[in-house]
Amino acid sequence: MPEVPRTDAGLPASTPAVPEPARVEVPALGIDVSVLPEGIDDAGALALPEDPGLASWYRFGPSPFAAAGSAVIAAHVDSLQYGLGDFASLAGAAPGTEVVVSSADGSTARFAVVSVETADKTGVPWATVFDRTGDPRLTLITCGGEFDYSTGHYLSNVIVTAAPVT
Amino acid sequence: MHKKKIPAAIAAGALIALGGSVAGALPASAADGDAKLSVLHAVPGLTVDVYVNNALTLDDFTPGSLAGPLDLPAGTYSVAIAAADAADASAPAIGPIDLQLAAGGNYTAVAHLTPAGEPTATLYTNDTSTLAAGEGRLTVRHDAAAPAVDVLAGGAAVVSNLSNPDEKVLNLPAGTVSASVAATGTTTPVIGPADVNAAEGVNTIVYAWGSLEDGNLALAVQTIDGLHSNPSGVPAGSAGLVATNRPADPTGLVIGASALLVLAAGAGVALRRRSVAKAAR
Incomplete structure (x- = not known):
């Protein structure tokens, strides 16, 4: 039986925060977008800026600079107002493609694409996508596949998983 | 030892x-x-x-x-x-x-x-039920030698008339709460104000303890994490510009399709306006 762990229960001093992502680039695909910390929209989905030129980082999950878990950064693929977004080219990412995430303080984290999948939105394993544990990884998400012109929504998500490059 | x-x-x-x-x-x-x-x-x-x-x-x-x-x-x-x-x-x-x-x-x-x-x-x-995505849980427990208290956040009572050894559990949007503890019905803090981080997916349990008479009232904090749930989806497109089922594009250029769609959308609005005008006649 290990010693019972003990902690001081006083109000915690603010702990040094893990850097937050401010920009994501995929040079080979011409992707270069600013990243905003976002939470949940009114429907319980990940909140996204309307402008597909701005990406959303799920701020309740891991940061790309964290030691564990899946950091999720997503952006609209397109919008009627703004046209096509940078993330439209994600679907064509080849394995090994470099992804660079920068924080506001200038630190960078480098990743390499491991997989690209287009998954029907009804079948995306969100618990895996938003997993806060396990190996550190970056998950880039946008929309793709068929479009439902009656509802104005894509039927699939394009999900790119990238692993840290040391 | x-x-x-x-x-x-x-x-x-x-x-x-x-x-x-x-x-x-x-x-x-x-x-x-x-x-x-x-x-x-x-x-x-x-x-x-x-x-x-x-x-x-x-x-x-x-x-x-x-x-x-x-x-x-x-x-x-x-x-x-x-x-x-x-x-x-x-x-x-x-x-x-x-x-x-x-x-x-x-x-x-x-x-x-x-x-x-x-x-x-x-x-x-301890309440370890799953929280909605974006929410934190704040549990307040009165374990102090003191009369009933109110817990104030932003100057307003969020917990009223809490007596030793009772507790109150709140689910709220995740974030830092500036909380203070005052005798019930009053607003002069006997503890705080102190910043309490009601983190997302976490039950943050705050204990008021010590003795009012002895002047050593304090807060203690316990956290139970892993109670989060995930966003229900990522709705990340609304124009169909890269749809695999988009209508044949004569220009062969996606950017052209974008312009066409915007034009079409504008035309659609114009047509609808005209029909409304017609109906009004």
Whole structure:
């Protein structure tokens, strides 16, 4: 039986925060977008800026600079107002493609694409996508596949998983 | 450490006895269905030893400390808290009290003062139900020698008339709350204001402890994480510009399609306006 762990229960001093992502680039695909910390929209989905030129980082999950878990950064693929977004080219990412995430303080984290999948939105394993544990990884998400012109929504998500490059 | 410091092996033996069984050993890892028990020492000025089923389990446990969580088989445990210089649990300062721990339950046993300032102990059941994405849980527990209190956030009472040893549980949008504690019906803080981070997916349990009369009221915090749920989706496109089922594009250029769509959208609006005008005639 290990010693019972003990902690001081006083109000915690603010702990040094893990850097937050401010920009994501995929040079080979011409992707270069600013990243905003976002939470949940009114429907319980990940909140996204309307402008597909701005990406959303799920701020309740891991940061790309964290030691564990899946950091999720997503952006609209397109919008009627703004046209096509940078993330439209994600679907064509080849394995090994470099992804660079920068924080506001200038630190960078480098990743390499491991997989690209287009998954029907009804079948995306969100618990895996938003997993806060396990190996550190970056998950880039946008929309793709068929479009439902009656509802104005894509039927699939394009999900790119990238692993840290040391 | 003094003479009562106990080797780990003996501590393990003591904990085996917790289950009321003398055979076998505690599993190396928690078994499914085990209860989780944390212990908070919230009696000011008294370093204690905590005995569970007469076995010394926490040696020289100091005020303001939180121990655990321990994974324990479901069952009833007898807990006695003695002054740290006592030889055994025969004349405890608190207890012995029986703690009934259900399988899968999450508990905190708190040694604290009654409203009149006498040492006592309370077993709380911690709410570990799953939170909605984006929410945190704030649990407030009154374990201080003080009358009923209000908990104020941003100047308004979010918890009213909370008496020792009661608790109040709130689910709220995750974020930092500037909280203070005041006598019920008043707004002059007796504790705080202090920033409390009600983090997403976490039950943040705040204890008011100490004694109003002795001027040593304080807050203690325990957190239970992993209660989050995930966003329900990522709705990340609304124009169909890269749809695999988009109508044949004569220009062969996606950007052209974008312009066409915007034109079409504009035309659509114009057409609708015209038909509305027509209908109005």
